Amino acid sequence: MDVIKQIVWFPKAVRILLLWLALCLPLTCFLPQARAQQTGSDPFEDTYELVLQVQRKQEVITNSLLAFQRGYDGYYLPVKGLADILGLYVNLDLAAGTATGWYLKPGQDYEINATNKTYILRGELIDFALDDIFIKDFGSGFGDIYVRLEVLNEIWPLEMEIDFSTLKMDVNTASKLPYEQKRDRLKQRENLLARRAGENFDLTGYKNIENPYRFYSPPVVDISTSSRWEQETGNIDNRTNFSGKSDLLGFSADYNLNLQYLDHKFVSPEDLRMTLTRRSFGTDSMPLGIREVTLGDTALRAPDLTVSSNGGRGAYISSRPIKRTGxxxxxxxxxxxxxxxxxxxxxxxxxxxxxxxxxxxxxxxxxxxxxxxxxxxxxxxxxxxxxxxxxxxxxxxxxxxxxxxxxxxxxxxxx
The missing domain is CATH 2.60.40.10 (Immunoglobulins)
Structure with a gap:
């Protein structure tokens, strides 16, 4: 009797097992197909992260720009993340999938719409290719719109290039970027503050050495000469110039003499000039508030309505400051x-x-x-x-x- 029960029970267990397999096997046949369809619906599932160093003119701007790569040369850059690094203005609405702003200055506006796969540039509506743009939402309000490098170079003409072997991206545009413009402004302001500090330079400890006009001082003389010889006639033409400066009679004396030797004889000097000048600097002055006196070869400053100034032997006095502030x-x-x-x-x-x-x-x-x-x-x-x-x-x-x-x-x- 026990043997008969075992024979009857065993076939029933087999039947249950066969029934379970019959129900499960068709489902397993459909699962790979469903997964393949899901994978095919997201063309960016096979992308992977890149952490790039961004540099410009050998200057490192950041070491941590999060980008993505798809395939061998498909690089995708974050619109908001890159704009913040370079100082470009962008307004990102991650929920709507849009980014709006301008490049370098208002008037160069753009609008990126990742939801509709379009962007507006210089008033023209342009379609993205399906694999040119995607939204990456990291949760908790963090995320960005990622655009293919070549397309982003059209929206922002930054001339960006990526070297995958070094994980570096160069920004090669000739235009100064906002962060560079701001740095230049700060440099100008530092120079202004330095000039102001120089104007208030503390002269404590420095000696004021007087250098008054003297009755006479040894002259400083400069001599220049040139000669020319003509082979056919044997004539020699020599010109010599003497110019010097010294103190004389309480003035500063400037003198100039030109000598010429021509056709084996000296030519009488026709250009002999001497000027005596005395000036008052700073708070110093001469009687009647005179600031400058010139004697000898001098020139009279032209009045505003005349064509040119006049010069010759004479004298000139003026109360005008020597160094005018303007x-x-x-x-x-x-x-x-x-x-x-x-x-x-x-x-x-x-x-x-x-x-x-x-x-x-x-x-x-x-x-x-x-x-x-x-x-x-x-x-x-x-x-x-x-x-x-x-x-x-x-x-x-x-x-x-x-x-x-x-x-x-x-x-x-x-x-």
């Missing part, structure tokens, strides 16, 4: 701007001052000096996202004008 007047430069923006003040191409717009949206630069000639006063405003605005005004000051309340005179006579 300052005619002072103005106040003021206006309104967006609070927090950086601001710089220029006169022509010279940086005069800099700062940050106050919370009130008001800026003010006092005691801005105007010089003789053309004064192009320019205010440049820099926004946090690469915006640049300029405000320019021009002041024309005649070179012969004096500051209000200031009097100068000069007089001269020549034969």
């Amino acid at each position: 300052t005619f007047d002072e103005i106040v430069v003021e206006g309104s701007a967006i609070p927090g923006w950086e601001i710089e003040l220029y006169r022509n191409s010279e940086l005069l001052d800099f700062g940050v717009v106050q919370d009130t949206g008001y800026y003010r630069f006092e005691n801005v000096q105007l010089l003789a000639g053309s004064n192009r006063i320019k205010v440049i405003l820099y926004g946090p996202e690469g915006q640049v605005e300029e405000i320019v005004e021009t002041h024309e000051i005649g070179g012969g004008l004096l500051s209000p309340g200031h009097v100068e005179y000069e007089a001269g006579i020549i034969d």
Whole structure:
């Protein structure tokens, strides 16, 4: 009886096993096909990460730009990550799959849409290829839009190149990038502060050595000569110039003499000049506020309405400062701007001052000096996202004008 039960039970177990296999085997046949379809729906599943060093002109900008590679030469760069490194403005909406901004300055706008696989450049709507762009979401709000290197070079003409063997990317554009422009501005500001420090240089411990005009001092003479010989006639033409400087009679004496030897004889000197000059520097002055006296061969400064100056033997006196500052007047430069923006003040191409717009949206630069000639006063405003605005005004000051309340005179006579 026990033997019969075992024979009956065994075939039943076999039947159950066969039934289970019959149900499972068809499912296993469909699983690889379903997985293959899922893999084929994501063309970027076979990409892998690259950590690149970004450099420009042998200068390392960062050692950790996260990029992706697909195949042998398919490199994908993060739009937001790269923009932050180079100082380019971009507004990333990861949920919408869009990135908008401008390249270097407003007006060079672009818009990238990873969802629709399109981008707008210079007002033209252009389609991405299916494998040119993808969104990488790392979760918790972190992620970026990745664009193929060649396409991103069209949107941003940065001329980027990747060397896979060294995992380095070079940025080769000839245009200065925002971070470079900002560095140049900071350098200019440092130079301005250094100049200001130099103007207030502490002379404590230095000796002031007087060097007054003397009745006589040994001259310093320069002699130059040239000769020419003509073989056919045997004539010799020699020219010699003597020029010197010394103190004489309480003046500084400048003299010049030209001698010529021609056709075997000396030619009477026709160019013999001597000028005595005395000047007052700094706070020193001569009687009646005279700053300069010239005797001998001199030239009279041309009045503003004449064509040229006159020169000859005579005398000249002037109360004009020897070293003119050129300052005619002072103005106040003021206006309104967006609070927090950086601001710089220029006169022509010279940086005069800099700062940050106050919370009130008001800026003010006092005691801005105007010089003789053309004064192009320019205010440049820099926004946090690469915006640049300029405000320019021009002041024309005649070179012969004096500051209000200031009097100068000069007089001269020549034969």
